[in-house]
Amino acid sequence: MNVAPLTSPVSQHEADVLRMADVRMKFGPVEVLKGVSIHLKRAEILGLLGQNGSGKSTLIKVLAGFNSPEPGSKVTLWGETLPLPLDPARIRGMGVSFVHQHLALIPSLSVADNMLVADDARPRPFGIRWRQERAAMRKLFEEFGLQIEPSDTVEQLSPVERAYVAILRALAELRRSEAGRSGEGILVLDEPTPFLSAEDVDKLFTLLRQIKKTGASVIIVTHDIDEVLAITDRVAIMRDGRVGAVMTTAETSRQKVLDTIVGRAIAPYERAPRTASEDVVARIEGLSGGRLAGFDASLHRSEVVGVTGLIGSGFAEVPYLLFGAMAGQGRLSLGDQTPVEIKRHSPDRAIRAGLGLIPGDRMHQSCIGGLTVEENATFLGLGRMRGRLGLRRTALTESTADLIRTYDVRPARTEVNLSTLSGGNQQKVIMGKWLAEAPKLLLLDEPTQGVDYGARQQIFAALDQAVGQGTTILCASTDYEQLAQMCDRVFVFHRGQAVACLSGAALTREGIARACFHDPGVANTNPLKEAAQ
Numbered sequence: 029m030n031v032a033p034l035t036s037p038v039s040q041h042e043a044d045v046l047r048m049a050d051v052r053m054k055f056g057p058v059e060v061l062k063g064v065s066i067h068l069k070r071a072e073i074l075g076l077l078g079q080n081g082s083g084k085s086t087l088i089k090v091l092a093g094f095n096s097p098e099p100g101s102k103v104t105l106w107g108e109t110l111p112l113p114l115d116p117a118r119i120r121g122m123g124v125s126f127v128h129q130h131l132a133l134i135p136s137l138s139v140a141d142n143m144l145v146a147d148d149a150r151p152r153p154f155g156i157r158w159r160q161e162r163a164a165m166r167k168l169f170e171e172f173g174l175q176i177e178p179s180d181t182v183e184q185l186s187p188v189e190r191a192y193v194a195i196l197r198a199l200a201e202l203r204r205s206e207a208g209r210s211g212e213g214i215l216v217l218d219e220p221t222p223f224l225s226a227e228d229v230d231k232l233f234t235l236l237r238q239i240k241k242t243g244a245s246v247i248i249v250t251h252d253i254d255e256v257l258a259i260t261d262r263v264a265i266m267r268d269g270r271v272g273a274v275m276t277t278a279e280t281s282r283q284k285v286l287d288t289i290v291g292r293a294i295a296p297y298e299r300a301p302r303t304a305s306e307d308v309v310a311r312i313e314g315l316s317g318g319r320l321a322g323f324d325a326s327l328h329r330s331e332v333v334g335v336t337g338l339i340g341s342g343f344a345e346v347p348y349l350l351f352g353a354m355a356g357q358g359r360l361s362l363g364d365q366t367p368v369e370i371k372r373h374s375p376d377r378a379i380r381a382g383l384g385l386i387p388g389d390r391m392h393q394s395c396i397g398g399l400t401v402e403e404n405a406t407f408l409g410l411g412r413m414r415g416r417l418g419l420r421r422t423a424l425t426e427s428t429a430d431l432i433r434t435y436d437v438r439p440a441r442t443e444v445n446l447s448t449l450s451g452g453n454q455q456k457v458i459m460g461k462w463l464a465e466a467p468k469l470l471l472l473d474e475p476t477q478g479v480d481y482g483a484r485q486q487i488f489a490a491l492d493q494a495v496g497q498g499t500t501i502l503c504a505s506t507d508y509e510q511l512a513q514m515c516d517r518v519f520v521f522h523r524g525q526a527v528a529c530l531s532g533a534a535l536t537r538e539g540i541a542r543a544c545f546h547d548p549g550v551a552n553t554n555p556l557k558e559a560a561q
């Protein structure tokens with residue numbers, strides 16, 4: 029393998045370990061990267077930011093060797109300019125490892141199996157020596173102060189432990205590479221944190237700082253500005269296929285980063301004051317299932333109610349139980365309809381009763397990536413678009429075009445496959461699909477995960493409009509800022525129970541964070557019983 033010798037270009041080439049220069053990339057006739065140049069220094073954490081669809085993942089995929097850039101693009105790694113498209117195996121061999129958003133772990137297999145999946149190229153004339161391999165893994169985990177047992181299955185791990193395994197698997201791969209042996213290496217993280225709570229993100233950052241100390245460099249793609257300010261040394265902000273600005277994190281501010289991402293000053297969405305309706309739309313009694321051990325609440329017409337807590341506290345189950353998408357117990361009464369026993373509930377029944385669910389795992393649970401934007405946007409409303417002669421094709425296209433306009437979906441094309449849209453734009457299509465049904469109760473799980481700051485404000489505005497028209501929303505999230513911005517009341521869960529309900533002046537991002545970490549002061553000042561009704 030042609031790898032950088034340890035004595036040369038690495039150390040000679042100032043401190044730049046990677047340079048990508050004038051990278052251009054087209055999908056068909058559409059130019060998605062329009063001459064992107066970035067560089068990465070040794071032991072640096074570089075944030076790659078930008079609106080949905082600005083080209084971050086496309087750039088990362090050029091580096092991973094999945095995307096074939098246009099002639100004239102240049103990638104230089106440890107001083108060596110490489111032929112394009114890059115060879116994925118060679119890139120990894122040279123010391124660039126990737127952790128993708130969904131972590132690429134197989135839940136039913138053990139940690140050890142998952143760690144070794146990425147290590148299949150190493151010659152093992154005597155087969156895998158499991159005892160030795162597991163001991164080496166334990167040593168690696170211990171080096172970073174983690175207690176993860178290699179023989180446990182991944183599904184036994186908490187979300188943050190899974191992220192640790194994916195990141196340390198990538199680090200182990202770096203260390204096997206030529207660059208890694210001299211303490212160098214580049215770890216590329218494409219949105220690794222959307223599934224983690226704020227507490228877990230902190231833990232993960234401790235790990236990244238430790239990794240940086242070993243001499244490795246990190247590129248992290250994220251939409252979370254606070255994360256960026258906490259962890260990066262510099263940020264490169266992409267806009268419409270170009271690098272709009274590169275900033276030194278210590279010398280910039282949250283607002284400046286936000287304004288640069290959007291390209292203009294953008295104010296956070298502020299909802300118009302609402303007066304709570306007296307009408308009870310949904311009464312939840314004794315809801316339990318998964319880690320949820322019993323939840324009672326009454327939700328009012330045109331009210332936005334949040335449920336939150338630390339991961340594993342039971343709040344995340346609420347939307348799925350109410351939609352019949354998860355087995356559980358309890359009872360749900362919707363207006364004057366006959367109460368539904370949760371153990372006999374089903375998604376089909378939920379939809380007929382006027383419920384909608386936008387799950388967190390949008391690609392697997394709420395759309396079909398291989399179908400077009402139009403097919404995905406309209407399949408809930410097909411009944412309305414049927415004429416005497418079958419489906420009214422123009423109605424389908426018109427309603428999709430309308431959705432695209434309303435939610436500013438980019439690219440504004442009805443006929444492309446949904447999977448080719450960036451994550452945030454997929455979410456806008458899914459959101460638009462459900463809001464077109466004007467559900468009585470819309471259940472959300474992390475609705476703005478992977479959505480950029482500007483689009484997030486658009487989504488809040490769209491939800492608020494639906495609320496104004498009578499929809500009630502229940503939103504499960506660990507994004508405290510989002511909850512404070514959207515909700516009228518927020519239930520905070522601890523060990524399967526709602527322990528506080530915040531509203532009014534107590535409903536701030538900091539207030540929610542304090543209650544999540546179970547500050548008894550907060551729970552007492554907002555007794556659950558009073559606030560829940």
Ligand SMILES: Nc1ncnc2c1ncn2[C@@H]1O[C@H](COP(=O)(O)OP(=O)(O)OP(=O)(O)O)[C@@H](O)[C@H]1O
Nearest residue numbers: 055060080081082083084085086448449450451452
């Ligand atoms: N395979 C593909 N075919 C056609 N177009 C694509 C394909 N992959 C990406 N694109 C387009 O390229 C543009 C950039 O997408 P990319 O996923 O790089 O954006 P991003 O900045 O990572 O967005 P997000 O923050 O939403 O993940 C988008 O307009 C997207 O629709």
